[in-house]
Amino acid sequence: MTDTPVIGVLALQGDVREHLVALAVADAVARPVRRPEELAEVDGLVIPGGESTTISKLAVLLGVMDPLRARVRAGLPVYGTCAGMIMLADKILDPRSGQETVGGIDMIVRRNAFGRQNESFEAAVDVDGVEGAPVEGVFIRAPWVESVGAAAEVLAEHDGHIVAVRQGNALATSFHPELTGDHRVHRLFADMVRANRAARSL
Numbered sequence: 001m002t003d004t005p006v007i008g009v010l011a012l013q014g015d016v017r018e019h020l021v022a023l024a025v026a027d028a029v030a031r032p033v034r035r036p037e038e039l040a041e042v043d044g045l046v047i048p049g050g051e052s053t054t055i056s057k058l059a060v061l062l063g064v065m066d067p068l069r070a071r072v073r074a075g076l077p078v079y080g081t082c083a084g085m086i087m088l089a090d091k092i093l094d095p096r097s098g099q100e101t102v103g104g105i106d107m108i109v110r111r112n113a114f115g116r117q118n119e120s121f122e123a124a125v126d127v128d129g130v131e132g133a134p135v136e137g138v139f140i141r142a143p144w145v146e147s148v149g150a151a152a153e154v155l156a157e158h159d160g161h162i163v164a165v166r167q168g169n170a171l172a173t174s175f176h177p178e179l180t181g182d183h184r185v186h187r188l189f190a191d192m193v194r195a196n197r198a199a200r201s202l
Ligand SMILES: NC(=O)CC[C@H](N)C(=O)O
Pocket: 048, 049, 050, 051, 052, 053, 081, 082, 083, 084, 086, 111, 112, 140, 141, 142, 143
């Protein structure tokens, strides 16, 4: 086994390419994942931003939702941004009809939560586990986290609202680090994937 983890990006809809680039910068082999066979081959997975209802419906249609749930339950490291954060929530406050999630983080999210005040904006966000200056958070019709359960760790807040959470091997941010050229959050995730691989190969 080499040191370089293989990290997939769920490529059903959303900003897949930007994540592939960010992961490569974070010293991972990055590849798109659409089918269960492709999912079986990765050491970690990013679920990108986009439209969570569309991602959910396509995942069910293409038969990747159930395998994804099973792998996340079994401890696959997974990182969701924006719509991807919604996909990792155990509960959505305001789901569209038929909208399902993968789950994995004991949290309740509110879709488009920052919407009315601010459709899209940027803000400096201090993220626990990311050294140095705050991360430039790009929020695009972003969710926030209404509440988390005991097992989930809040990594960042903006304006009094939770915008980054980790629970075990699952990481989620309301914002889009893949759009900024600052790949420290992707490096944090790639390090989670590396640590998980090392622990499993003992
Ligand atoms: N940038 C995004 O991923 C937006 C998320 C979108 N508002 C949703 O509910 O899925």
